[in-house]
Amino acid sequence: MKKNVLIIGAGGVAQVVAHKCAQNNDVLGDIHIASRTLAKCEAILESVREKNAMKVPGVLRAHAVDAMDSAAVAALIRTTGAQIVINVGSAFVNMTVLQACIDTGVAYMDTAIHEDPTKICETPPWYGNYEWKRREACEKAGVTAILGVGFDPGVVNAYARLAIDGWMDEVTSIDIVDINAGSHGRWFATNFDPEINFREFTGTVYSWQNGAWQSNSMFEVGRVWDLPVVGEQKAYMTGHDEVHSLSANYPQADVRFWMGFGDHYINVFTVLKNLGLLSEKPVTTAEGQEVIPLKVVKAVLPDPASLAPDYTGKTCIGDLVKGVKDGQPVEVFVYNVADHKQAYEEVGSQGISYTAGVPPVAAAMLIASGEWDVGRMANVEELDPKPFLTILDRIGLPTRVKDAAGDRPWNA
Amino acid sequence: MKKNVLIIGAGGVAQVVAHKCAQNNDVLGDIHIASRTLAKCEAILESVREKNAMKVPGVLRAHAVDAMDSAAVAALIRTTGAQIVINVGSAFVNMTVLQACIDTGVAYMDTAIHEDPTKICETPPWYGNYEWKRREACEKAGVTAILGVGFDPGVVNAYARLAIDGWMDEVTSIDIVDINAGSHGRWFATNFDPEINFREFTGTVYSWQNGAWQSNSMFEVGRVWDLPVVGEQKAYMTGHDEVHSLSANYPQADVRFWMGFGDHYINVFTVLKNLGLLSEKPVTTAEGQEVIPLKVVKAVLPDPASLAPDYTGKTCIGDLVKGVKDGQPVEVFVYNVADHKQAYEEVGSQGISYTAGVPPVAAAMLIASGEWDVGRMANVEELDPKPFLTILDRIGLPTRVKDAAGDRPWNA
Known part of the structure; x- marks a missing residue:
């Protein structure tokens, strides 16, 4: 049983994630959102408040962090007490955020494959270039890392x-x-x-x-x-x-x-x-x-x-x-x-952000309940789809x- | 009777102008070319030499000048002894080069209307915004300024x-x-x-x-x-x-x-x-x-x-x-x-540069001969077209x- 979510990123998808976390904060606990630009995080929280999205009273807080700085992300995980990190920042920050989760022993998920800003289209399989190299590290640390859990992939x-x-x-x-x-x-x-x-x-x-x-x-x-x-x-x-x-x-x-x-x-x-x-x-x-x-x-x-x-x-x-x-x-x-x-x-948010942002929240709820808290790195097809699709039916993506x-x- | 040409600019059109001046240096005298980048001027002179374009032995020299600096252009006119300036630099330098010609009393010509880098498409007639405002100054100084003497305009x-x-x-x-x-x-x-x-x-x-x-x-x-x-x-x-x-x-x-x-x-x-x-x-x-x-x-x-x-x-x-x-x-x-x-x-050079670069040389030859050395500012249709077209027939644009x-x- 894990709780308290840290959202990394403050774009359109992060906005959906924040709203959906708020709508399910009875299960997820505290909600933190962090990106390079504090004002963008605060604007998202403002929109959550405007829509009255919080299911129960609780913590909803914005932070500034450079997600390329793994130690800074780890420090933020520790100070917030987050046990679930939903990374919907740029595709360039996956590996530093994942490392922070391994270092602090908390659950990680993202919605897109890691990219090096200077490289376009690397050798397949793409996951083999970055994420899968950390499989053993996750296993060893007992860290649940769910890769690509947006809509597609996810x-x-x-x-x-x-x-x-x-x-x-x-x-x-x-x-x-x-x-x-x-x-x-x-x-x-x-x-x-x-x-x-x-x-x-x-x-x-x-x-x-x-x-x-x-x-x-x-x-x-x-x-x-x-x-x-x-x-x-x-x-x-x-x-x-x-x-x-x-x-x-x-x-x-x-x-x-x-x-x-x-x-x-x-x-x-x-x-x-x-x-x-x-x-x-x-x-x-x-x-x-x-x-x-x-x-x-x-x-x-x-x-x-x-x-x-x-x-x-x-x-x-x-x-x-x-x-x-x-x-x-x-x-x-x-x-x-x-x-x-x-x-x-x-x-x-528009529909493209919505379809990408709702699924990681469903996954977070399954980590909170323990059903998907597998203590290792996994792509979505390696996990039982039924509880995932059941939650998605209920929270907006039937x-x-x-x-x-x-x-x-x-x-x- | 005027002689010695200073070409301003070192692009494709300037290359054509340099070649054509060289081919007619018996009439035009010394040939100077100046732009911000000395190396570009030298490359053009090198191509003139390669083609053996000089009709008679004579001066062929490259200079560096900031054509936005009217005093610097005037100084270069004085040191070179040029009496005819062919401005085929960027359309942003017309007014500073024209002013240098007025200040030194030499003939000026260009192939495109003056433009302000920050303004797109000003009020018609476009010549009224810049060039025609110097009509009186040309008249007073007895300066021949032929505006727009490329192919079109020209x-x-x-x-x-x-x-x-x-x-x-x-x-x-x-x-x-x-x-x-x-x-x-x-x-x-x-x-x-x-x-x-x-x-x-x-x-x-x-x-x-x-x-x-x-x-x-x-x-x-x-x-x-x-x-x-x-x-x-x-x-x-x-x-x-x-x-x-x-x-x-x-x-x-x-x-x-x-x-x-x-x-x-x-x-x-x-x-x-x-x-x-x-x-x-x-x-x-x-x-x-x-x-x-x-x-x-x-x-x-x-x-x-x-x-x-x-x-x-x-x-x-x-x-x-x-x-x-x-x-x-x-x-x-x-x-x-x-x-x-x-x-x-x-x-x-390609044909577009050729059609733009040959006409100002024909005009320079008519200034050298006195036929177009009218001592005032003129657009091309205000001058006798026959000697102009006669020279163009001979030098490449029949x-x-x-x-x-x-x-x-x-x-x-």
Whole structure:
């Protein structure tokens, strides 16, 4: 039984995490939030207070911390008494925050794979470059570290496990499809940090097919998917975190990730990429100033958090899992549909942040109850999906299943 | 009779000017070139020597000068003994260089209108904001200052005057059409300084129609032109320098400028503009660095000078002038066709630089001979076009005319 949460980060996802922790503070205890900029943390707490989100009276406090400084994070863990750290800061801080958790013996979770700011798209499996190197250290310290427990990666890993365990004897393929059919009304914007968003798509597209890593380039492989609620949508094979753990756990299956992109997004991305404006390497202006082009692109684009008030429409994210049951081919689509406007009304964030921010809170509740407090490092598909999906049903992200037998709640 | 030339600037156009001055140094005398970066001037002189361009033995010298410092330019004029200054530096230095010429009593010319780095697209007529305010000062000092004597503005102003004087009793419209049907083989590049190139197209499109200034936005008005050699080409109404003097000299005529753009250029431009990446106003990155987006775009794009070796194809720039002759409507198209590869072979620059750099040398030769040494400020259409076009025929930019009587050399 662990309690008291420390949230690292103060972006759109952190805001959702803070609201959801507050709504469940009877289980989670004290809530602390820390980032480099104290004012951003305080703004989030202010929005929690405005919505009256705290279920029971309790501690709700903001802190300034440099999450790249492992010792500073460890000190904050000690002074706050937090036993559960939810890291939703930039993808560059995973390893320092994880180390702080190992050093202090508290539970760790994040929602995206660690990245080195100077490297784009490393050798697969990506988790092998950073996080998995700390497996033994976690085991030795008895530290629960749940990697990638947002929606994708995260919930979609649980969906894969649910489908395989529940409806098949063996799995042959896992296709994760992420469609945002919402509209923010701007000429162009990314739904989360432009720097992280574009970095996802500038490298090699790795997929796991026929028992080996396959390489493609971005927007090379696309297909139209016909999905519940959002209908027909074009999605492209994309490199993504969960492919790198699911392929290790289910090496016999093809594992692919598909993300929906409109022609407009692809055009803007292509122009920026081909001009060199998405580069993380510095260029020198005629005036002699050293500048990283991607940082300038980020600076001119809308702040993703600013999109929330006007965002309408829905997201559909799910897993099409194919396999064999009793010698017959079988397939099942496990999915969630989320609504941008509902998310904004509840927690002041748009749907993309909502789907990423609710799952780590469900995971924190399972660590608090002990069900997921496994005392080792784990990717989500290595944990029992049922208590996770049960909590998600209750706290805002219900799971449905569509197969030959119809379209229904997963546990119907 | 004036002699000895000082070239200000060391870009692609300056290279053409240096070569052409060298080829005509029997008339022009000493040749000096000066810019902020001495090495760039020396590289140009090196290329002049490589091509053995000097017609007769003579002075050919490089200097460093900050052209924003009027006193420094004046001092350089005095020490070099130059009597003719060809300013092909950035559009931001016109007024300081012009002042240096007024202070020293030497002839001045440039190829583009003065710009303030912090202002995009000022009130028409553009010349009224800066250059024309020094008319009296030139008159008083007896200084010849020829404004905008590149190709467009410049040669096209002479084309308008030629057509009006030669083939009509009154003029009703002047449409200047600039088509580059060449190919540089890069994914995207601008043909001259990206900063100046994009600034041309981010402001209001001013045209002079029905006796008044009309406003449009960029790419709002387009039409297909069927031109000699380059064939059918789409061009868009664009703001441009020569509209601002021709409309003052021929207020009874509609004056429009049309520039050819491919769909690819328009798409890249539209993405960059809509994202805010063409802004000359600084933005602040997440890391706190102040950056002007347009400077970063310039830094990632190919250096226009680097396009020259691989540039193929032709340009066609001309004036469609309509009017009335003996009570009947009449129209004539006066034009030049230039070849990128020929330009490179002759002077090491591509065709766009060539068409801009040859005309000021023809003008310098007319100042040297006295024919255009008028002792006052003038736009090109205010000077006799015939000696100018005669020299251009000889030094690389022949003029042709197409009308009801056929397609022929202008003086056939």
